Amino acid sequence: MKDLTPSCSFNRFLPKWGPTVRSGFQRGRSPILARVSGRDQRALVRLKVNTLRLTQGLPSCVAAALDDRGRHGGVRVMIMVVPEPVMPQRIIAHLDMDAFFAAVEERERPQFTGLPIVVGADPLDGSGRGVVSTANYPARVYGIHSALPISQAWRRSEWARRQGKPAVVFLRPNFAQYTETSGRIRAIVERHASTIEQAGIDELYVDLSATGSYEQAREIAQAIKRDIAAKERLTASIGLGPNKLIAKIASDAHKPDGLTVVEAQDAEAFLAPLSVRKIPGIGPKTEAALRQQHVTVVQDLKRFSEVDLVEHFGKWGRALYERARGRDEDPVQETDEVKSIGEQETFARDTLDSQTLMEHIKCMGRDVLARLAGAGYSSFRTVVVTVRFADFETKSRSRTLPRPTDSVKDVEVEAMKLFLPFLDRRENPRRKLIRLIGVRVEKLGREESRHSGARSSHSKSIRVQDPGHVSSGLLPDLLKD
Numbered sequence: 001m002k003d004l005t006p007s008c009s010f011n012r013f014l015p016k017w018g019p020t021v022r023s024g025f026q027r028g029r030s031p032i033l034a035r036v037s038g039r040d041q042r043a044l045v046r047l048k049v050n051t052l053r054l055t056q057g058l059p060s061c062v063a064a065a066l067d068d069r070g071r072h073g074g075v076r077v078m079i080m081v082v083p084e085p086v087m088p089q090r091i092i093a094h095l096d097m098d099a100f101f102a103a104v105e106e107r108e109r110p111q112f113t114g115l116p117i118v119v120g121a122d123p124l125d126g127s128g129r130g131v132v133s134t135a136n137y138p139a140r141v142y143g144i145h146s147a148l149p150i151s152q153a154w155r156r157s158e159w160a161r162r163q164g165k166p167a168v169v170f171l172r173p174n175f176a177q178y179t180e181t182s183g184r185i186r187a188i189v190e191r192h193a194s195t196i197e198q199a200g201i202d203e204l205y206v207d208l209s210a211t212g213s214y215e216q217a218r219e220i221a222q223a224i225k226r227d228i229a230a231k232e233r234l235t236a237s238i239g240l241g242p243n244k245l246i247a248k249i250a251s252d253a254h255k256p257d258g259l260t261v262v263e264a265q266d267a268e269a270f271l272a273p274l275s276v277r278k279i280p281g282i283g284p285k286t287e288a289a290l291r292q293q294h295v296t297v298v299q300d301l302k303r304f305s306e307v308d309l310v311e312h313f314g315k316w317g318r319a320l321y322e323r324a325r326g327r328d329e330d331p332v333q334e335t336d337e338v339k340s341i342g343e344q345e346t347f348a349r350d351t352l353d354s355q356t357l358m359e360h361i362k363c364m365g366r367d368v369l370a371r372l373a374g375a376g377y378s379s380f381r382t383v384v385v386t387v388r389f390a391d392f393e394t395k396s397r398s399r400t401l402p403r404p405t406d407s408v409k410d411v412e413v414e415a416m417k418l419f420l421p422f423l424d425r426r427e428n429p430r431r432k433l434i435r436l437i438g439v440r441v442e443k444l445g446r447e448e449s450r451h452s453g454a455r456s457s458h459s460k461s462i463r464v465q466d467p468g469h470v471s472s473g474l475l476p477d478l479l480k481d
């Protein structure tokens with residue numbers, strides 16, 4: 001007997017029917033259909049139709065397959081009406097620390113409390129070459145923000161000083177401290193929830209669907225914020241929403257120290273008046289392309305059909321169409337805290353001096369291994385070296401060792417071997433000067449994983465970047481654009 005409507009989206013019904021299920025089922029949309037065998041060994045077709053659909057009559061494809069005595073292929077057909085199960089509502093939280101690097105510095109150096117602080121490259125009295133990693137909120141009042149050239153941050157500080165306002169305190173980053181703090185924040189969250197996805201050094205998603213209600217989820221979010229404030233003396237902003245997209249945008253809505261709840265029925269209206277830049281994935285390029293079409297806020301984006309957007313942006317257009325409507329199915333994927341630990345360094349002057357470069361590579365290897373231990377890992381298997389030339393061409397080379405190691409010598413030797421070809425014709429035939437180098441270790445393991453195999457196969461990467469260049473590793477949206 002052939003299937004009537006071979007579609008079934010709720011295959012979790014089927015186990016209930018146990019051994020009676022005889023033929024397969026297919027994923028699709030409801031109504032649900034599966035063939036089962038009855039007690040008398042005759043084939044029965046049990047059709048599960050959701051009650052809503054039933055009020056509109058049987059789907060025509062099903063009705064057409066039945067004869068006027070309700071039989072199909074000479075076999076009696078039983079139709080069972082089963083209300084569609086109520087899908088438990090998803091409640092997702094997104095936590096993002098406020099002015100993270102700067103807040104950690106302020107905590108560690110009480111003498112600067114309340115002052116404008118910028119963490120980033122050395123400003124060198126206005127001639128520094130790197131960028132701002134982050135600025136605390138008082139410094140943001142001066143128009144200073146992440147990725148701003150440090151020389152401009154310096155000028156803005158000077159301008160403020162001339163107005164009689166406090167000058168900015170410029171600090172170099174202490175990555176080890178941020179990584180350690182990040183690990184402790186995660187541990188605090190783990191005490192309140194189990195499904196956690198680390199999305200960056202200072203942000204994570206938590207699936208709070210199991211709480212069953214927004215009131216309960218809000219209480220958990222408040223408890224997490226309280227614990228972070230008490231134990232770490234830092235503030236976090238949290239957004240609660242029906243999916244990761246809404247939760248992320250909500251966490252940013254009332255920074256610092258915010259808690260914003262956007263329930264499913266309010267999600268579309270919440271997004272509508274916001275700038276399209278708030279949608280993760282829309283960076284400066286997409287924004288500019290959209291502006292040309294007179295699209296500035298999310299509401300404007302809804303003028304376009306899915307076909308239009310796909311035509312314009314390819315695959316990404318489909319996601320854009322969904323996101324403009326507040327929809328996002330992406331699950332919270334449990335991850336370890338870190339997948340890789342690395343450092344990068346921008347030189348004050350582009351160079352090809354092999355001695356200086358090798359010395360830096362060695363130093364960075366040692367620092368990376370010190371941080372590996374600080375982050376609670378005991379081994380690595382892969383070493384990655386990144387080189388950025390003066391013209392910004394960037395290359396990475398990696399090598400995975402046959403077995404995990406924790407030896408400083410290994411990281412030094414491997415990094416060196418990977419780097420040497422950049423000094424000669426093999427990787428650098430035009431002998432371009434080098435602007436930046438980076439060393440990173442991956443395939444990290446903890447003590448137990450050395451015996452039981454790799455454990456972090458689906459873990460996310462947290463890349464802490466040197467502020468000597470515009471960081472993108474922490475900002476997936478910039479990366480996409």
Ligand code: DCP
Pocket residue numbers: 096097098099100101102132133134135146147201202255256465467470471472474475
């Ligand atoms: N970071 C960086 N370079 C960037 C952006 C960020 O090095 N271009 C670092 C410094 C930040 C940290 O990552 O402290 C977290 O990034 P966020 O975007 O969450 O920024 P903040 O936490 O500093 O500020 P906010 O309060 O807006 O979250």
Ligand code: MG
Pocket residue numbers: 096097098099100202
């Ligand atoms: Mg942050």
